[in-house]
Amino acid sequence: MSDASSAPALYRWEGHQAAKPVDPKLEALVRDIIGKVADKWTMLILEALEEHGTLRFTDVGRKLGDISQKMLTKTLRQMEADGLVARTVHPVIPPHVDYQLTEMGQSLGAAFCGVWLWAEAHHAAIEASRAAFRARQD
Amino acid sequence: MSDASSAPALYRWEGHQAAKPVDPKLEALVRDIIGKVADKWTMLILEALEEHGTLRFTDVGRKLGDISQKMLTKTLRQMEADGLVARTVHPVIPPHVDYQLTEMGQSLGAAFCGVWLWAEAHHAAIEASRAAFRARQD
DNA sequence: GAGCCTACTTTCCAAAGGAGAGCATGAGAC
DNA sequence: GTCTCATGCTCTCCTTTGGAAAGTAGGCTC
Numbered sequence: 001m002s003d004a005s006s007a008p009a010l011y012r013w014e015g016h017q018a019a020k021p022v023d024p025k026l027e028a029l030v031r032d033i034i035g036k037v038a039d040k041w042t043m044l045i046l047e048a049l050e051e052h053g054t055l056r057f058t059d060v061g062r063k064l065g066d067i068s069q070k071m072l073t074k075t076l077r078q079m080e081a082d083g084l085v086a087r088t089v090h091p092v093i094p095p096h097v098d099y100q101l102t103e104m105g106q107s108l109g110a111a112f113c114g115v116w117l118w119a120e121a122h123h124a125a126i127e128a129s130r131a132a133f134r135a136r137q138d
Numbered sequence: 139m140s141d142a143s144s145a146p147a148l149y150r151w152e153g154h155q156a157a158k159p160v161d162p163k164l165e166a167l168v169r170d171i172i173g174k175v176a177d178k179w180t181m182l183i184l185e186a187l188e189e190h191g192t193l194r195f196t197d198v199g200r201k202l203g204d205i206s207q208k209m210l211t212k213t214l215r216q217m218e219a220d221g222l223v224a225r226t227v228h229p230v231i232p233p234h235v236d237y238q239l240t241e242m243g244q245s246l247g248a249a250f251c252g253v254w255l256w257a258e259a260h261h262a263a264i265e266a267s268r269a270a271f272r273a274r275q276d
Numbered sequence: 277g278a279g280c281c282t283a284c285t286t287t288c289c290a291a292a293g294g295a296g297a298g299c300a301t302g303a304g305a306c
Numbered sequence: 307g308t309c310t311c312a313t314g315c316t317c318t319c320c321t322t323t324g325g326a327a328a329g330t331a332g333g334c335t336c
Binding site for chain 1: 323324325326327331332333334
Binding site: 026029030031033034035037038039040043044080081082083104107108110111112113114115116117119120122123125126128129130132133134 | 164167168169171172175178181182218219220221242245246248249250251253254255256257258260261263264266267268270272
């Protein structure tokens, strides 16, 4: 309200407050990382590699079960670019490519561990909530 | 390999190994929950509510900054259905709706805390990896 | 020389998501 | 009385993302 004098009277959805105690750059950066890392496929690949150690391209796909090859390629590339997985190409025919977690990938896997445990602990409560919500909607 | 005799010789991308030590039902359920919960907007809303306590609809949108109203509505509804947030409608004009984390939402926020710390701790390393990856691509 | 094997790539199509307008409705301005 | 605004959505386009399936390279086997 303080700076509403010069701003148009219209409600601005995209407006952002200027005064923030934390560093906005760091905030945005962390938010970007979260946006990339908090991806369904990233988490699932992370878990598969954490559990099985080194996996080949097709094996990762099989562990996940229902990922398309396009998304598998894309997500693995992104994770490689972010330094989460190491990609080892054995120059043989037919091609042989191994993927494994880097140290950073392992640490992220450890950080996500709590979320997995949470999901395992609360899946019953979540399903109950969904049922109750559905009943409430009627 | 054991059941390859009756299966077609073609490589089946969508195939899945039958012998697994863990319960496949639980595995699938947890995977589904992770797929829902490991959503960019869910995590960001969770953090905003964790940090600010109770927020109104438009305030949540402002904290996130770049979410569309459609996704905000949809994600909040999903989180409400999953029992992560409580939605309180004050029947006044103009409408006033409050959102706050439930106990379960708070526990999920705590579980994600490790991921936030990881992101804050490793953002420099990630950027370095990205730069190196880009240079490697040339 | 036909086919296979593997890690992709490409193409086409469906689904998800963003931008912006519209809606209901009563309080306050004029 | 009439006009406008404020708020939490909802609806309608239109762009981007993601899935399914076919294609590719190239040495190797039959």
